[in-house]
Amino acid sequence: MDLLDISRMLPDQPSEVYENIKARLHELGVENAKQARFLKEEDLREVLAPVPARQLISGLKDDLNESAASADSDASCVESILNTSTNSGTCDASWCYSFEVPWQSFPAPLIKCCMNNKIPPDDQRREMVRILADKIMKVKHNPKKKELGTIAHAIISKYPSSFLDIASGVRIGSGHDSLASQLCYRVENERRKNKSKDQNMNNSSVKRKKNDVQEYGCINWSPPTNNIKELEIDQQWLLEESRKAVRDIGRVRSLMATTYPLQRSIINERAPVSAIRIKWPILFEDHYMFAHYSKLTGRVDGKEHIIRMMDSSWCLIQKALKNVKSVKVVTTMERVSTICEILQSQSYTASIGMLELLCSYFDEPISQIFRRMESVRGDFVEEAPNHPFLIAIGSTVHCPEKFLVTAEKSIIYSTECFYSAVAYFFVCFYVLNMEYPEEATATLEFMQRYFAGIAEQGSKSSKRRKSDVHPKVIKFAKLLKKAP
Known part of the structure; x- marks a missing residue:
């Protein structure tokens, strides 16, 4: 052969x-x-x-x-x-x-x-x-x-x-x-x-x-579930521990690692997110969501790597898009720069502005992955899509005070750090077995390949296409390569 x-x-x-x-x-x-x-x-x-x-x-x-x-x-x-x-x-x-x-x-x-x-x-x-x-x-x-x-x-x-x-x-x-x-x-x-x-x-x-x-992108997607009875006993202990104000952190971390096969079992059965949260509430906490992602994909420093890449990429992305003649990109660049000048801070552009620019370049609606709200309404989650979704909450739309991540119309994460919210939002597609939304495939694939470092053949999208890497992602990679 x-x-x-x-x-x-x-x-x-x-x-x-x-x-x-x-x-x-x-x-x-x-x-x-x-x-x-x-x-x-x-x-x-x-x-x-x-x-x-x-x-x-x-x-x-x-x-x-x-x-x-x-x-x-x-x-x-x-x-x-x-x-x-x-x-x-x-x-x-x-x-x-x-x-x-x-x-x-x-x-x-x-x-x-x-x-x-x-x-x-x-x-x-x-x-x-x-x-x-x-x-x-x-x-x-x-x-x-x-x-x-x-x-x-x-x-x-x-x-x-x-x-x-x-x-x-x-x-x-x-x-x-x-x-x-x-x-x-x-x-x-x-x-x-x-x-x-x-x-x-x-x-x-x-x-x-x-x-x-x-x-796609996983190396430990469906591990064997040996000693199920013992794992179920550990699961019950974790469930009881999740209700305590003070926990045995060492044992929680140890058992969350050993019960990984049982966690994958319910997720791979396509159980609703609400059902997974009931049985595994600790999984949705920051440390354990990223620990699960690391074991699933083999990315040891998953969260740190994604945040580090986002933080260091803003200037390069901005330079790469300066010569793009697209009306949508030019308009977005001007608006982001204006807001930044008004606020006299780069914090806005280094976070939300980056997402807006990526979506404008790939000609995809940012509304598929992100939304701003000045305050929380009773039914706002019902308006979110089923796939992982980002929501910024704040008294002004340009300086959010809190970021939420939702999935299947449920709030599963809250943080004051935008980068942490984006990283959590992204890994949920892998941990929870969810596909990229069709209208934001290129943006998410760029994040996957550039920020998360998952560059294997294929995609987290079932949309048919002729190449294993989105053509727009390849084109943008060339722009980044040529950026001064």
Whole structure:
């Protein structure tokens, strides 16, 4: 089984992981597509965590089923299906797997950057894309987007550090989607010059499964619940302890950690937030919500990292948006600056202003994630959406005194710190198994990739799209990279 093809199904992994997977598959005797059908998650436990193992097995089996009809007529075509998750299911597409990348024709400075694990300048990258597209079109004048993606992945696999999507030192994505998009645009432009039409460049993406969205970004989503009776006794003790004014903090923290599997069990059963709060009230307290998030995603300093990134990013985001000509962005920038001058403080812009600017750039309504109120009304929570939502409360709309986080029309968190409120709001999407609202997908994905550092393939949104990283997020990452 080809290493390149394994990495195509399971991107964003170190090269040694691919070597270990290949060795393990050989040990198991998996040499072709039919044998891959019998793989189980436990077979890969030595080399992969549970979620990546499921992802690889699912990719192998899904592609095999998708191409079953053509596979019966041509055994070699079956083998190509096993080697990639983007195969169209016909033998005509196999050319992209044997395509020879013209490394010798690329600019010498670009090759030098790649060999030194550095990111080449944009002009050298554009020249590489031009040369590559020309050679591709000589082989196939009308390549499909999936085929271009396979070739892009061959390049990424050879020099993974040189094509990453990076903004201000933060990894936004693997670089596969942005390179594949560049190739698509170049090929499409060349075809337009020849007055040709391409119907295959807009292939619909594979529909994302519900569980893929729920488990996205998680490494410990559904742990085994052993010793349930003991865990339930601990749960009852925690419930009683939550009602006390003075608690045994050490034991509370210890038992909240050991009862994590039981907490995940009720959450993964899609229980209402109100029911989860009744059984696990301590979970919704600041420390324990972030501790749960850290165990779920593997982000040890989850809260601190998100707050640190937000606090240090304001100036860079402001600089990046200064040259954006969008009327909405310009208007928002002017209004935020005016308020800041009136208040003679940067506290407003460094908090709420950042959210407003991000939403204006991504052309998404801030009302989907945030709302200001001068005072609390009896029914104000009923107007909030079901997904996690931020509310600022204060005597003036520009200087809120308190921030609330709601979920399923219930207040679950209150703080005077905006950054803490945003961090809590964000992690709730993961801890409570909630999808990003469709109208704010790009804004939240940017927060996910840039502030939280979750840059895996996929998204916390079930909305169909052709790339694993939102195109607007990639574009904004480039603006941040170019910001002075």
